[in-house]
Amino acid sequence: MIIRPHTLKLKAHWRNHPVSSNPLWNATFRVGEADLEHMALEAGDLPESLHGYQLARSGPLDNxxxxxxxxNGSTADRFRSAGRIGGFMREFVPTADVSPASGTDFVxxxxxxxxxxxxxxxGWMSDIFVKDFExxxxxxxxxxxxxxxxxxxETDGFYDESVGLYVLQGGPAGLLSSTVIDFRVGRLLGVAFVGSIGEHDRTQLATDMALALEKRMVQIALGI
Structure with missing residues (x-):
């Protein structure tokens, strides 16, 4: 039997990670940073209320x-120490003809x-995401x-752990609200975020986005 160099690397990679009885968790150890781009939602994947939104930012997100x-006080070393390797984000905003009135979802x-x-x-979900906001x-x-x-x-319908926050912030132009859902898929963390003008809880919309994101993450991790 010929063992090729890439096979040796794969075997070494798996020796460094715990083997779980959960095949999905194991599959996420085959996911690399290059795969993350294919997981973040595209415009066509967005819920109906965000149809027509245009791409504002897309790209890798390093520590x-x-x-x-x-x-304040965040450092790349802190995030590396928390086990974060890298990430990829894709952000959409309304077109210029949408008036910035209360209730508008601006991102x-x-x-x-x-x-x-x-x-x-x-650990990130509890000790960094939730704790830093609080x-x-x-x-x-x-x-x-x-x-x-x-x-x-409340967060419902996810395969594994999930947590959501509704954040209200104020400034010279008035109140802005953010609804953020974090969820775990093996060693992957998915995040869905909706920002709105005024005091508007978008838990359902953020959940719909997060569930669509979870589906893509699972499909790509399992290669289906």
Whole structure:
């Protein structure tokens, strides 16, 4: 039997990771950073209320960029220590003819993060995602904005762990609200985000996006 170099690498890769009885979890160890782009939702995958939204940003999301756009004190080293390897995001906004009135959803986005193992995904959800938002209530988050409140929202229908937040922030132009759903698929973390003008909980819309994202992540991880 001839063992080729790439086979040796694959065997070594699997020796470094725990083998689970869950085939989906095991499949996520075959996922690399290059696969994440194919998981984040495209315009045609968005729920009906976001149809017609146009692509605003799309690309890899490394730990340095995460830190630069995170809360005060965020560092790339902190995120690396939490097991985060990399990610990919795709963000959509309404067309220019949509008036910025209360109730307008000004952004819808999905992100897929890759971690070293599933336990680190769980740790990120509780110790970084939820904790950082809760710790920054009342704090400035730049551009004259301040987080007013953070509330957990119910999340249903996901394959594994999930958590959601409804965040209200205020600034010179008034209130903005964000609804964010995080969920785990093995060593992958999926995120769906909806930003709205005014005080508007978008849990259902964010959940619809997250479930569509979860489906894509599972399909690509399993190669189906």
């Amino acid at each position: 340095q960029e995460m830190a630069e756009n995170g809360f 819808g986005a999905t992100v897929v993060h890759l971690f070293e193992n599933p336990d680190q995904v769980s 710790d920054n209530v009342g704090e400035s988050v730049g551009s004259g904005q301040q987080i007013v409140s953070v509330q957990k929202v």
